Each structure stands twice: as C-alpha cells, then as structure tokens.
Amino acid sequence: MFAEVLTIGDELLTGNTVDSNSAFIAKKLTERGYWVRRKTTVGDDVGEIEGVIREILERKPEVLVISGGLGPTHDDVTMLAVAEALGRKLVLCEPCLERLREFYRELHERGMIDDPNLNEARKKMAYLPEGAEPLENTEGAAPGAYIEHSGVKIFVLPGMPREMKAMLENEVLPRIGERRFIQRKLLAEITDESKLAPILSEALRRFEVRIHSSPKGFGRYIGIILFGENEGEIERAKTFMESRGIRFEEGW
Amino acid sequence: MFAEVLTIGDELLTGNTVDSNSAFIAKKLTERGYWVRRKTTVGDDVGEIEGVIREILERKPEVLVISGGLGPTHDDVTMLAVAEALGRKLVLCEPCLERLREFYRELHERGMIDDPNLNEARKKMAYLPEGAEPLENTEGAAPGAYIEHSGVKIFVLPGMPREMKAMLENEVLPRIGERRFIQRKLLAEITDESKLAPILSEALRRFEVRIHSSPKGFGRYIGIILFGENEGEIERAKTFMESRGIRFEEGW
Structure with a gap:
C-alpha cells in the first residue's frame, strides 16, 4: 500500500522555499499506514507537471497527493496539467464559482481587496478536471480536487501551508482509510x-x-x-x- | 542547462525530517545559472535509488546532485545503488580508507568513540563506484564521489547538512562553472x-x-x-x- 507526493512550485526549485509541505503530507500518510515511496518536486510548467503525473500513475500508487499551483496567478497551472495528464477536460464547477464569489465579496467587505468581482484570473480557480470532486478550502480561495483514476486516488491541494494542512486533515485523510500507525x-x-x-x-x-x-x-x-x-x-x-x-x- | 537533485533517506519519506538539503543545493545551483528542473526523494533502498538514477540520466541533465545515505549503517546504500545504476563496480579507494582510519583514530583520541578500528561498517565508506573521484568530507567520515557518466556530472554527497554544505561549496561548485546569477x-x-x-x-x-x-x-x-x-x-x-x-x- 504505497503513496507518492508531488509538490509543485518554481520557488521550491530555486531553493527560495524549503518544502515543508511534502514532509507534512508524508507524515500524515505514514501515520495512516502508507509507505510513501517517492516525493517529487517540479516547477509551474504544464508539460513538466503533466509528464511527472503520467510517470507516477504508471507506478500505480494507491494514493497520490499533489500540492501547489492552484491560485489565480499566471503560473498556477496545476489543475490544467492534471486534466491533461488524465486526458480529461477542465470543466466549470458551479458550486466552486459560487464559493469564490462569496470569498472575494467577503474579503472586499473586510477591506482586504479593492475589487470584489470575479475576473478571469479568479474564475480560473473554479475549473476542475472532469469528474473531479471539489475539496473545500476553509482557509483560502482555491478549491482542491479529488479524482479516482485507474485505481489511483488523486488529491490536488493548494500550496499555501495553512490551506494545504486544513484540506489534508478535513478532506483527504477521511477518504483514505481508518488504519493508524x-x-x-x-x-x-x-x-x-x-x-x-x-x-x-x-x-x-x-x-x-x-x-x-x-x-x-x-x-x-x-x-x-x-x-x-x-x-x-x-x-x-x-x-x-x-x-x-x-x-x-x-x-x- | 538544467540540473536535478536527488535526496535519499527514509526519514524524508516518513516526514520525520524536512528536506532542507535539497533547497540549499537548488539555491546554489540556481545562483550558478542552472535551471533546477526536478527534485526527487526516495528511501534507503538499492532498487529504488538505482531506478530513479536511471530515470534521471535518461532526461540528460548537465548536473545531478545526490545527497544522503553514505554513512556506516546498514541502510546507507547510496554508493552501491549509484554503482549499480551506472553499471560500474564498487572499488576500494585507498586514500579514502587511509583518511577514515585517521578520522576514527582522532575521534577515539578525543574520547568520542570507544573503538578506533576500521570495522566492516566503517570500511564500507571507502568503496566508491569505479572511476569516481573522491570528494573530501571536511566535516565527517564518509567521502563523496564525483563521476562523469554519459555527459552528466554526478555528485554524491552525504546527508548530514553540515557535511553536505561544506562538500557542495568546496568540491562541487568549483567543478560546475563560474557563471553566477x-x-x-x-x-x-x-x-x-x-x-x-x-x-x-x-x-x-x-x-x-x-x-x-x-x-x-x-x-x-x-x-x-x-x-x-x-x-x-x-x-x-x-x-x-x-x-x-x-x-x-x-x-x-
């Protein structure tokens, strides 16, 4: 019963950020009895991400946890790359869009942003690979995704540690079994x-x-x-x- | 001009240790103008390490920096795995053996170990892949190795951060060019x-x-x-x- 972890972000490859996310994820998976067999990090590049996901799926882990690259900026391309790797389309998740609308409206009311509207960059976050189940982000904007594909449970989480940790605890761990090591x-x-x-x-x-x-x-x-x-x-x-x-x- | 980083250690895959080594290595490579394209972590297992090194060599990076698994314990198998991946034998490095003898003699004189002799576990560290150049470890026991193979500059460094950092600065960076970003x-x-x-x-x-x-x-x-x-x-x-x-x- 093995798992893999994939973290995504140019800042991890330039050494500007130490990848503590993958250690956190690995620890939680280990506690659940999974053997984390490999951790991989690639940059914010559709081709690189797509390629490495295909490689991982060929090794047939039971669980693959991906973290990073879900935000609104131009280099947040993870969901697109996941969709491409799985041969699926990106489709609009209506409830996600609704939640994003709510999220930015609230930030605007609290004076944290100037513009409450959903521009294209923000809307992008509501697109998930076809057939994915959205995972709730209680700490930030971008929803995650849960996809079962060729027997692999794939979880796509944000890269901000606070958001990733909450989503892992609330949305991932309950879906991967009860056993505790x-x-x-x-x-x-x-x-x-x-x-x-x-x-x-x-x-x-x-x-x-x-x-x-x-x-x-x-x-x-x-x-x-x-x-x-x-x-x-x-x-x-x-x-x-x-x-x-x-x-x-x-x-x- | 791209590079890859491979860190090795079960403690990285159980989440007990945050992998700050790969960030340090990536930062130094980035400063030298290398694009660090991928970081990978596997456990202390000959087959896993050998497999991932073969994969990396197929991508033909200019530089591959490997860190971890050079010590005397039974799960320090990196040099063996590197040798297998490259289709080379492990051969005794006589100057390395001499230096190890010196190293343990000194530790013994300072009262830090009971036995100054080179038992099998300690001797193991003097075996490097055939054709490798030993890299000096100024901070610890195990020497590193530098191997040119199919156009890839491969550096094998210890996992202890203090030892890895000194070896990277003194032995690796001078061998990979002068350009500074x-x-x-x-x-x-x-x-x-x-x-x-x-x-x-x-x-x-x-x-x-x-x-x-x-x-x-x-x-x-x-x-x-x-x-x-x-x-x-x-x-x-x-x-x-x-x-x-x-x-x-x-x-x-």
Missing part, C-alpha cells in the same frame, strides 16, 4: 555499528513493525524509529532488541 | 492579478532575466523574484514593469 523514536547507544544491522533484521522478521535508523553524531548513537499498529508490538520489538544487547534511550 | 526579491502591489501576466511575459521577452511569481496573502501582493546575470539587467526589467503600472516594494 504509531511511531516511537529511540536512541540506540552502540559502540559498533556493524552489530546493529543483524539485530534490526531479526526484529523485522519477528514483529509487525517497520524500523528506520539514521546516525546521530559519530559512532555512539543511532536514531531508531519503530513504526507499528500498536504500542504492544513496538514494545515487544524493543524488548527483543534489548535482549540482544542494544541499550535504548527514549526520544530525540 | 543574482536574484532580487520584490513585492508587487496589484489590485488585479490578471493584469500582471502580460507584463511579466513582455519583460521576459525584452530582458535577459527569469521571473518567478508567487502569491503572498490575498490579492494585494504578489512575490516576484527576478534572476539575472547582473544588477543592471534586473534594474532595467524592474523599471520597465513599473512603467507598465506595477508598484514594487523591496524584499519579502
């Missing part, structure tokens, strides 16, 4: 790294857990993350590794 | 987003600059980044856009 972070104190690998491998065989390890400093500590469906299984895996000589400290 | 960040105050696009397009046609835009808040401001080879050209592009009615504020 928990994780526990440990520091393993070891004096010989080469002794660790066989112990981890044996723990993986014996228990229903996943284990990630990464070095923390030089030689003395290895950061370990244990993933499992319940605390009991994680505890059993930990106890087993201790019985093989690993000393753990909690957290890092 | 500069960037200027501006806030464009506009009351109608749809008027911005044609002005940006005309500026792109008239001047030797690249322009990235992204919304900041709702409607009033658009963040603009102007890239160019010198301040003069950037200033001329800015003046032109002002003459078309855009009001700029500096910085964001």
Whole structure:
C-alpha cells in the first residue's frame, strides 16, 4: 500500500522555499499506514507537471497527493496539467464559482481587496478536471480536487501551508482509510555499528513493525524509529532488541 | 542547462525530517545559472535509488546532485545503488580508507568513540563506484564521489547538512562553472492579478532575466523574484514593469 507526493512550485526549485509541505503530507500518510515511496518536486510548467503525473500513475500508487499551483496567478497551472495528464477536460464547477464569489465579496467587505468581482484570473480557480470532486478550502480561495483514476486516488491541494494542512486533515485523510500507525523514536547507544544491522533484521522478521535508523553524531548513537499498529508490538520489538544487547534511550 | 537533485533517506519519506538539503543545493545551483528542473526523494533502498538514477540520466541533465545515505549503517546504500545504476563496480579507494582510519583514530583520541578500528561498517565508506573521484568530507567520515557518466556530472554527497554544505561549496561548485546569477526579491502591489501576466511575459521577452511569481496573502501582493546575470539587467526589467503600472516594494 504505497503513496507518492508531488509538490509543485518554481520557488521550491530555486531553493527560495524549503518544502515543508511534502514532509507534512508524508507524515500524515505514514501515520495512516502508507509507505510513501517517492516525493517529487517540479516547477509551474504544464508539460513538466503533466509528464511527472503520467510517470507516477504508471507506478500505480494507491494514493497520490499533489500540492501547489492552484491560485489565480499566471503560473498556477496545476489543475490544467492534471486534466491533461488524465486526458480529461477542465470543466466549470458551479458550486466552486459560487464559493469564490462569496470569498472575494467577503474579503472586499473586510477591506482586504479593492475589487470584489470575479475576473478571469479568479474564475480560473473554479475549473476542475472532469469528474473531479471539489475539496473545500476553509482557509483560502482555491478549491482542491479529488479524482479516482485507474485505481489511483488523486488529491490536488493548494500550496499555501495553512490551506494545504486544513484540506489534508478535513478532506483527504477521511477518504483514505481508518488504519493508524504509531511511531516511537529511540536512541540506540552502540559502540559498533556493524552489530546493529543483524539485530534490526531479526526484529523485522519477528514483529509487525517497520524500523528506520539514521546516525546521530559519530559512532555512539543511532536514531531508531519503530513504526507499528500498536504500542504492544513496538514494545515487544524493543524488548527483543534489548535482549540482544542494544541499550535504548527514549526520544530525540 | 538544467540540473536535478536527488535526496535519499527514509526519514524524508516518513516526514520525520524536512528536506532542507535539497533547497540549499537548488539555491546554489540556481545562483550558478542552472535551471533546477526536478527534485526527487526516495528511501534507503538499492532498487529504488538505482531506478530513479536511471530515470534521471535518461532526461540528460548537465548536473545531478545526490545527497544522503553514505554513512556506516546498514541502510546507507547510496554508493552501491549509484554503482549499480551506472553499471560500474564498487572499488576500494585507498586514500579514502587511509583518511577514515585517521578520522576514527582522532575521534577515539578525543574520547568520542570507544573503538578506533576500521570495522566492516566503517570500511564500507571507502568503496566508491569505479572511476569516481573522491570528494573530501571536511566535516565527517564518509567521502563523496564525483563521476562523469554519459555527459552528466554526478555528485554524491552525504546527508548530514553540515557535511553536505561544506562538500557542495568546496568540491562541487568549483567543478560546475563560474557563471553566477543574482536574484532580487520584490513585492508587487496589484489590485488585479490578471493584469500582471502580460507584463511579466513582455519583460521576459525584452530582458535577459527569469521571473518567478508567487502569491503572498490575498490579492494585494504578489512575490516576484527576478534572476539575472547582473544588477543592471534586473534594474532595467524592474523599471520597465513599473512603467507598465506595477508598484514594487523591496524584499519579502
């Protein structure tokens, strides 16, 4: 059961913005038991986005979460690119248009914009790939989209972190299942790294857990993350590794 | 002249670590005039890494920077995967082995590790793909690698940010050319987003600059980044856009 994450934005490719969105999305998917197999970032370019979506669909993930490029500016082209990649048309979502009208009217009433009307740039946001279900944006203008295509659940979310996070929690997670994974972070104190690998491998065989390890400093500590469906299984895996000589400290 | 960035690590795919490395690398490449076309992240898995490197090489970037997975632990498999992707053997780099011996001896003398000897896990770091040039790690144990393959300059760097940054500055940037791009960040105050696009397009046609835009808040401001080879050209592009009615504020 694997998932992929695609983030879109020139600012991510020039290094002007650190992509914390994909980490947030990956964390939530991991907690739901998905193996996030790959994260990709491309710029605001229809051809690039379309190409990478086709590649991802060929790998047949169960879930694909896309974030970025839904706004009113000229380089917000994600919905168009998604439509092209799926061979669908962009069609007007009437309720989305109505909500956008409401949204800008309200911003205008609060004195935040000069013009309350839906110009072409704003209207663009109401067009979704044919057959898509609109996802509500409680924090901003652009709606998201949910599309099932060739067995892949595709979610298209805004790039503004506040909007993306709210939509992920409210609209995406309820659609991808109930299973929850928990994780526990440990520091393993070891004096010989080469002794660790066989112990981890044996723990993986014996228990229903996943284990990630990464070095923390030089030689003395290895950061370990244990993933499992319940605390009991994680505890059993930990106890087993201790019985093989690993000393753990909690957290890092 | 485009580049790609590949970051490797399970912790990036579980969302436990935000991938700031790829932003740093992308920024430095952009400053050197490279268009970073795509960033990809995969986990510590030989097959996944090998597969994605093959895909990237097919797109024929001029530069590929890979970061992560060079350490001594069992899931540090990047060098092996790079070798497999390129159809090369892993071969022992004698000077690297000597330096590792020195490195651990010194750590031991400073009381930071119990065992100064080169066990198998530590020795592993001295193996590089055949024909690779070792890149010096001034901040840690694992050497990096520089490989020219089918016209692509491939750099393999550690994942620890301090080690990666030093190696990028000292070993990578001097090997990829002298050209330097500069960037200027501006806030464009506009009351109608749809008027911005044609002005940006005309500026792109008239001047030797690249322009990235992204919304900041709702409607009033658009963040603009102007890239160019010198301040003069950037200033001329800015003046032109002002003459078309855009009001700029500096910085964001």
